[in-house]
Amino acid sequence: MSDSPTPRLIAAALAVVRVIGVIVPRRDRSAWRREWESEILNGHMTLEREHRSTWREHMPLTRRALGSFLDAAWLRRQFTRDSEVVQDLRHISRISGRSPAMMGLVVAVLAMGIGATTAVFSAVEAMFLRPLPYANADQIVMLWQRSQTAAAADEDVAPANFLDWRAQLATGFEAVAAAEPFSRDYTGAGEPEIFAGARVTEGFFDVLRVEPRLGRFLTADDYRLRRNVVVLSTGIWLRRFGGDPGVIGRQVRLDDEPFEIVGVLPVAFEPRVLAPTLDIWTPKAVIEDYETRSRGGGYWHVVAKLRPGTTLAQAQAELDAVSTKLAAAHPRTNKDMRAWVMPLRTHLAGGLDRTVLLLGVGAALILVLACTTVANLLFGLLAARLREFAVRTALGADRARLVRQVLTESAAIAGVAVIGGIGISWSMVTLIRAASPPTSPVVGVAAINLTVLAFAIVAGLVAAMVSAVLPILTVTRANVTPALRGTLASRTASAAPRQARSALVVVQISLALILLIASGLLVRSLVRLLAVDPGLSTRQLVAAQVFAYDRNDTAAKRIAFFAETVARIQTLPGVEAVGAASTVPFVKADINIEVPLTIVGRPPASEAEAPTVFLTAATPGYFRAAGIPLRRGRIFDEDATLTSRIVAVINDTVARRHYFGEEPIGRLIEVVDHGRRKQAEIIGVVGDLRYGGLNGQSRAEVFLPHRQSPQASMTYVVRTTVDPAAMITSIKQRVWSVDPLQTFYDVGAVEDMIEASLRPRVLALRLVLLLSAVGIVLALAGTYGAVSSVIRRRTSEFGVRVALGATGSDIRRLIILYGLRLTAAGIGIGLLATVPLTRLMETFLFGVSPTDPTTFLALSGVLAVAVLVAAYFPAQRASRLDPVKALRESEI
Amino acid sequence: MPRALSSATALVIDALARGCRHGFDILDATGLASGTVYPILRRLEQDGLATSRWESARVAQQEQRPPRRYYALTRDGQTLVEEARARFPMLTAAAVRGMRRA
Numbered sequence: 001m002s003d004s005p006t007p008r009l010i011a012a013a014l015a016v017v018r019v020i021g022v023i024v025p026r027r028d029r030s031a032w033r034r035e036w037e038s039e040i041l042n043g044h045m046t047l048e049r050e051h052r053s054t055w056r057e058h059m060p061l062t063r064r065a066l067g068s069f070l071d072a073a074w075l076r077r078q079f080t081r082d083s084e085v086v087q088d089l090r091h092i093s094r095i096s097g098r099s100p101a102m103m104g105l106v107v108a109v110l111a112m113g114i115g116a117t118t119a120v121f122s123a124v125e126a127m128f129l130r131p132l133p134y135a136n137a138d139q140i141v142m143l144w145q146r147s148q149t150a151a152a153a154d155e156d157v158a159p160a161n162f163l164d165w166r167a168q169l170a171t172g173f174e175a176v177a178a179a180e181p182f183s184r185d186y187t188g189a190g191e192p193e194i195f196a197g198a199r200v201t202e203g204f205f206d207v208l209r210v211e212p213r214l215g216r217f218l219t220a221d222d223y224r225l226r227r228n229v230v231v232l233s234t235g236i237w238l239r240r241f242g243g244d245p246g247v248i249g250r251q252v253r254l255d256d257e258p259f260e261i262v263g264v265l266p267v268a269f270e271p272r273v274l275a276p277t278l279d280i281w282t283p284k285a286v287i288e289d290y291e292t293r294s295r296g297g298g299y300w301h302v303v304a305k306l307r308p309g310t311t312l313a314q315a316q317a318e319l320d321a322v323s324t325k326l327a328a329a330h331p332r333t334n335k336d337m338r339a340w341v342m343p344l345r346t347h348l349a350g351g352l353d354r355t356v357l358l359l360g361v362g363a364a365l366i367l368v369l370a371c372t373t374v375a376n377l378l379f380g381l382l383a384a385r386l387r388e389f390a391v392r393t394a395l396g397a398d399r400a401r402l403v404r405q406v407l408t409e410s411a412a413i414a415g416v417a418v419i420g421g422i423g424i425s426w427s428m429v430t431l432i433r434a435a436s437p438p439t440s441p442v443v444g445v446a447a448i449n450l451t452v453l454a455f456a457i458v459a460g461l462v463a464a465m466v467s468a469v470l471p472i473l474t475v476t477r478a479n480v481t482p483a484l485r486g487t488l489a490s491r492t493a494s495a496a497p498r499q500a501r502s503a504l505v506v507v508q509i510s511l512a513l514i515l516l517i518a519s520g521l522l523v524r525s526l527v528r529l530l531a532v533d534p535g536l537s538t539r540q541l542v543a544a545q546v547f548a549y550d551r552n553d554t555a556a557k558r559i560a561f562f563a564e565t566v567a568r569i570q571t572l573p574g575v576e577a578v579g580a581a582s583t584v585p586f587v588k589a590d591i592n593i594e595v596p597l598t599i600v601g602r603p604p605a606s607e608a609e610a611p612t613v614f615l616t617a618a619t620p621g622y623f624r625a626a627g628i629p630l631r632r633g634r635i636f637d638e639d640a641t642l643t644s645r646i647v648a649v650i651n652d653t654v655a656r657r658h659y660f661g662e663e664p665i666g667r668l669i670e671v672v673d674h675g676r677r678k679q680a681e682i683i684g685v686v687g688d689l690r691y692g693g694l695n696g697q698s699r700a701e702v703f704l705p706h707r708q709s710p711q712a713s714m715t716y717v718v719r720t721t722v723d724p725a726a727m728i729t730s731i732k733q734r735v736w737s738v739d740p741l742q743t744f745y746d747v748g749a750v751e752d753m754i755e756a757s758l759r760p761r762v763l764a765l766r767l768v769l770l771l772s773a774v775g776i777v778l779a780l781a782g783t784y785g786a787v788s789s790v791i792r793r794r795t796s797e798f799g800v801r802v803a804l805g806a807t808g809s810d811i812r813r814l815i816i817l818y819g820l821r822l823t824a825a826g827i828g829i830g831l832l833a834t835v836p837l838t839r840l841m842e843t844f845l846f847g848v849s850p851t852d853p854t855t856f857l858a859l860s861g862v863l864a865v866a867v868l869v870a871a872y873f874p875a876q877r878a879s880r881l882d883p884v885k886a887l888r889e890s891e892i
Numbered sequence: 893m894p895r896a897l898s899s900a901t902a903l904v905i906d907a908l909a910r911g912c913r914h915g916f917d918i919l920d921a922t923g924l925a926s927g928t929v930y931p932i933l934r935r936l937e938q939d940g941l942a943t944s945r946w947e948s949a950r951v952a953q954q955e956q957r958p959p960r961r962y963y964a965l966t967r968d969g970q971t972l973v974e975e976a977r978a979r980f981p982m983l984t985a986a987a988v989r990g991m992r993r994a
Contacts, residue, residue: 038958039916045957064919067926074931078938 009058010044013065023072025079032075036068103413105781106377110417110463112774113370115424116363118448118456122429124360125451132344133269135209136305140344141315143176143302148336156298158333159291161326165302165339166201168322172310177204178300180284184254185550185743186240191732194547194743195236195254197280198301207305208269215248215263218283222262226285230259234267236279254280255550256741295333303344315341358764358840362515366771367463369511372504373778374413374467376785378406379474379501406472407465414464422448422456431763474500498790502822505782509826512779513863514834515772520855521838521848522765528847529758534585535689535698537627538754540576542724544731544747545587545715551739555642558710561738566619566716568734574722579622580706583614584715585689585696586753588746591713597702599658600668600679613654613700615673617709623649623686625719631655633665633684636705648680649703652688657700671702673709680704693757695846717750724749764844776863779826780870787819788874799883808879815878819871826867827860900924902976904932905965908942909973913962933963941969 017036024032043061047053134140143165145155157165157178166176179198186195205217213234222229230252232241241247247261259282306315319339326334393402426448552558562580569578583591597613620636622628636647648669655664664682671678680702688698706714716735720727728747735742746753791798798811838850848855897905900922907921918929936942944963952959965973 034958035915035961038952038960039914041958042914042960043916064916064926067928067930070927071930071934074934078934 006044006053006055006058009055009062010040013040013062016062016065017068020069020072023069023076025075028075032072036065036071040065106374107413107417107420109370109373109774109778110413110460110467111420111424113363113367113463114417114421114456114460115428116359116771117367117459118421118425118452119428120360120363121455121459122425122448122452125449125455126447129451132348133210133266134344136308137344139174139306139308139310140207141304141306141312142342142344142347143304143319144340144342145298146338146340148338157300157302158295158298159287159300160293160295161298161334161337161339162201162300162302163287163292164326165319165322168325169304169318172307172315172318174305174307175203175207176302176304177201177207178284178302179204180300181278184280185256185741187253187256187741187743188240190240192736192741192743193240194745195279197230197278197282199282199284201284204303207303210266210269212263213266214245215261217263218281222283223285227283228257228259229262229283230254231263231265231281232261233265233269233277233279233281235277237264295330295337304341312341312343358844359767361837361840362518362768362771365511365514366774367459369508369775369778371463371467372507372511373782374410374464375470376501376504376508376782378410378468378471379504403472406468410464410468411461414460417464418457418460421460422453425452425456470500470504498793501786501789505779505786505822506826506829508775508779508782509823509863509867510828510830510833512772512775513827513830513860514837515768515775516859516863517830517834517856518838518841519765519768519772520859521841521845521850521852522761522768524848524852524855525844525846526758526761526765529694529761532690532694534694534754535628535687536585536750538586538750540720540722540724541626541750542718542720542727542731542748543584543587543715543750543753544718544728544735545584545589545713545745546735546742547713547745548739548742549712551741552712555710558712559642559707562619562706562714565735565738566621568737569716569718569731570621572727572730572734574720574727575718576721577621577625577719578716579619579625580714580716581616581618581622581626581703582706582709582711582714583616583691584626584717585691586693586750586757587715589713590691595672597654597658597700598670600670611658611700613671613702615671615709616701616703617706617711617714618649618703619706622703622717625717627719628689629687631685631687633682635684635686636703640705640707642708642710644708646678646680646708647683647705649684649686650682651686651698651701651703653698653700654702655685669702671704673704678704678708694754715746725752761844776866779863780866783819783822783867783870784874786822787815787871790818791815791874791878795878795881798878798881799885802881802883808881811881812875812879815875816868816871819868819875822871823864823867827864831856831860897972897976897979899980900928901932901936902980904929904936905941905969905972905976908963908965908969913964914960915963918963936965936969937963941966941972 014037017033017040021029021033021036040061043064044058047057047061131137132140143157145157145161147155159178159180162176162178166178169176177200179200181196182199183194183196186193200218202218202220202223212231214237215231217231218229221227232247237243237247248263250261251258252261253259265281304315319341323334323337323339327337393399429448548558548561552561566578566580569575582593593615594612595615597611618636620638623630623635631652633649635649640647648671650664650669658664659667664685667682668679669682671680686703689701690696690698716731718724718727718731725748728749732744732747735744798806801811802808834856835851842850903922903924904918907918910921912918912921915926915930915933918924918933919926922929933942933944937944942963942965944961946961947959949959
């Protein structure tokens with residue numbers, strides 16, 4: 001038999017030992033390896049000496065080498081058992097086994113704190129920390145125009161200003177491009193739909209450079225040849241084109257024009273520019289003549305790329321120079337107009353709204369609350385082990401060892417809490433994303449990623465360490481000897497932990513009060529809001545907003561279209577009444593047509609004070625369908641025509657404002673409608689409507705018959721006798737039976753629309769309610785615990801007092817006084833801290849001041865009573881103390 | 893010795909008493925697997941029943957091999973030998989069989 005395999009076998013056996021040696025604790029590792037290697041080599045040499053050098057003879061040696069694993073494992077286990085970390089962890093599992101409910105509560109609270117903070121952080125991360133998807137994102141800026149006179153905000157840019165900027169900005173700017181918001185009706189397979197989009201000038205995709213997900217972006221040829229090409233967003237590509245890669249090159253009809261799909265944008269691009277999310281992007285190849293003159297109000301978004309090395313200040317200086325030139329050239333519009341440069345990231349962070357801020361404060365509060373709770377609990381656990389510490393100190397354990405032990409314990413708690421917290425934050429992020437309006441797109445991309453995970457872990461560890469500091473310092477400093485002796489002295493000697501615990505309870509009470517008042521204000525706001533009368537009856541009402549310009553370009557066609565569609569919807573089973581109006585509360589697009597009002601026969605006031613009204617065109621059935629109450633007179637009838645005498649219905653506000661104490665019916669008013677002065681006779685007065693949501697305002701409103709004021713943008717309102725949501729499709733189909741290409745801008749049950757408008761408010765309320773419930777429970781538990789521990793510590797003292805003649809009620813009074821002091825301090829601090837914090841909530845409040853005294857006082861009272869009740873039970877127990885037993889117990 | 897003697901431990905103690913000094917010699921003598929014998933040796937050493945020391949490098953060099961680790965029973969360990977043999981009468985037979993295999 002050949003000798004050759006055996007050296008290889010031995011080499012393999014030695015390698016095995018080397019690898020397994022990793023398991024052996026470091027201090028024994030090299031000796032361990034040497035021992036095993038020498039045994040194997042000796043065995044090998046013995047076999048060689050005896051000429052038993054075959055493969056078969058060497059096999060037992062190899063098997064033995066493998067057995068070294070058990071040896072190494074044994075050593076490792078032994079080592080681990082000795083190490084203090086493991087000892088501490090065992091200790092924790094023993095303790096938590098003893099009080100699993102308390103441990104569970106601590107972990108849950110800490111997890112909630114970590115979860116809330118992490119969720120908020122994920123929004124911040126999405127806004128500020130995540131790299132932007134564009135190439136050279138640091139060089140990308142947004143340009144705005146801003147009026148110098150008023151305290152005006154940044155404005156979108158007027159087309160002519162953009163054209164001049166693009167022509168004149170050369171030194172520090174590499175490219176300047178604009179996007180004009182627009183929309184087109186998509187009429188392809190399936191329902192016709194409005195696609196929101198932007199027409200972008202040449203070079204737009206060079207400034208915001210990303211890789212297309214499919215196909216290509218717009219090229220110079222597209223602009224030169226004025227091609228009808230379109231780039232899709234990923235969202236619309238998935239939703240309407242089934243994510244089919246074959247869409248590239250396909251023709252689609254947009255506003256009845258053929259367009260070729262040339263590319264699909266990556267997901268990362270979409271939510272980052274021009275909120276809300278856009279569906280389609282097409283070239284703005286032609287600048288219209290009016291656009292070269294339009295300098296007043298702006299509606300374009302301008303992006304620019306700075307040359308490498310250009311600072312913001314240099315860019316701003318160059319813009320200022322251009323602004324000065326434009327001011328001289330066009331003094332009427334541009335005298336006070338300034339151009340303004342803003343880094344892209346600053347623009348995107350504009351989405352950091354009050355919701356995030358409020359949530360951030362709430363999360364921070366609950367994290368602090370979590371820390372105080374954990375600290376309080378550690379106090380409890382440590383105080384119970386005061387003797388253990390004392391014994392160990394006496395036996396030579398140094399303070400550092402005890403500190404390490406407590407830290408390990410809190411780290412273990414933190415570890416479990418972090419896992420729970422990540423789960424909580426994940427569901428919170430999902431919740432926030434679902435509830436955030438499409439106008440805050442940055443919150444929409446918040447997600448739990450590695451950065452956020454790292455944050456959660458660090459936050460958890462820091463929280464655990466912070467919670468441990470106070471208990472560690474007080475407990476390990478406690479005097480050893482009395483604790484060991486376990487005498488009366490030990491109970492009074494530990495005054496330091498008691499003061500620290502009292503402080504924690506005070507903090508808990510004040511945090512609970514802050515959360516309680518915040519939720520109280522939100523609840524009151526919601527109650528007030530739900531009590532608001534919107535002016536129409538919202539139950540079983542469907543609203544469907546359409547823009548019917550495209551195929552109804554004359555007044556006659558519009559009148560016919562709406563008369564026909566309303567009539568057809570009327571015949572649907574389940575429809576009680578139907579009408580249409582140019583403006584209806586709660587639909588997505590609020591059409592405001594505000595015109596000057598002249599009351600015929602009354603001298604016009606000065607021009608500055610000329611009254612205005614909002615004009616609404618309505619079909620006769622609108623008022624009944626919407627449930628708007630008729631106060632006086634009558635509603636339009638069906639026979640009004642373009643040429644007959646114009647009639648008008650006014651609302652309460654107009655009647656009150658202009659006909660105070662007079663009869664408005666039969667009077668004449670003059671308004672400007674469709675560019676013409678029209679005189680109308682008032683035939684009726686109806687109730688006010690609120691626009692802009694439940695917290696909106698009512699306004700002076702004049703209704704004209706649609707037949708005499710033929711608008712193209714109208715909203716159908718349909719009163720149903722069945723579930724309104726079930727009617728939506730059949731209503732759409734009735735409209736399509738007249739015009740199969742008609743799109744719907746917004747359609748749904750009005751109650752759902754109201755609910756959607758309340759959703760952020762309800763979400764904020766739910767979160768704050770949840771947090772305050774947790775806060776109260778913790779504060780009460782903390783008070784109960786603190787009072788109980790005081791009683792435990794002072795049992796012997798009470799015993800002496802009772803023995804010397806004090807009554808049970810004296811003892812009770814003593815303890816309740818202590819609880820009262822805690823309550824007073826907590827509520828005092830809480831009230832002071834609440835005032836600045838509730839101001840942050842102002843936008844969430846309705847009909848309630850952020851410092852509403854009723855809410856503040858009532859909830860302080862409620863909390864005070866609850867805390868005193870929590871203190872009362874242990875006090876009651878203590879008052880029934882048997883002095884003999886108390887004194888005897890104290891000698892243990 | 894707090895623990896009751898297991899048969900494997902008894903075997904190892906017996907082998908040490910009969911002068912087996914190296915790990916693999918004990919394996920040969922007892923017929924036990926290395927994964928059993930070594931943990932026993934470690935525990936005996938930990939409990940103060942056995943000691944170990946390294947063979948002097950000079951001796952090893954003379955014999956042209958790496959130095960080996962010696963194990964020996966301590967005085968306390970010696971007191972266990974009789975107990976081990978008494979409790980497991982089969983020890984001698986097993987040891988003989990082991991020797992023959994080596």
